[in-house]
Amino acid sequence: MNFDDASLSSLHTHRVKTRQQMKGIQHSIQKSKRKYCHISPEIKNQLISLVLDKKLRIKDAAIICNLNYSTAKTILYTLRHQPPKQAGFKLNSSQCKPRFTIKTQIKGTLVNEYDFYTYLNQN
DSSP, X not given: OOOOHHHHHHHHOOOOOOHHHHHHHHHHXXXXXXXXXXXXXXXXXXXXXXXXXXXXXXXXXXXXXXXXXXXXXXXHHHHHHSOOOOOXXXXXXXXXXXXXXXXXXXXXXXXXXXXXXXXXXXX
């Protein structure tokens, strides 16, 4: 049998698209973007208290809080690796003598509060 080159190439070869043709196709196809949902501070605090205070596993606490396991891991990772909050001060211009009040808080509850200068003068 005698096959000519044109018929052979049309039957047995596949058409390959170039990179530029593929780029044109990619722009026309809309990629579905991942949707992120905001997690409320109450759910974060609940997760943190379940894991740190009640000593539950992250997986169990995530199920209770109705979160993905990976989301729960990320929340706890950022909690453990975030830098500590900086101490700040506030100037009261209405008073003439300087006041420096020291407040000690643990998990948002006030433990101790005193005026630094009166404490310094007492000792």
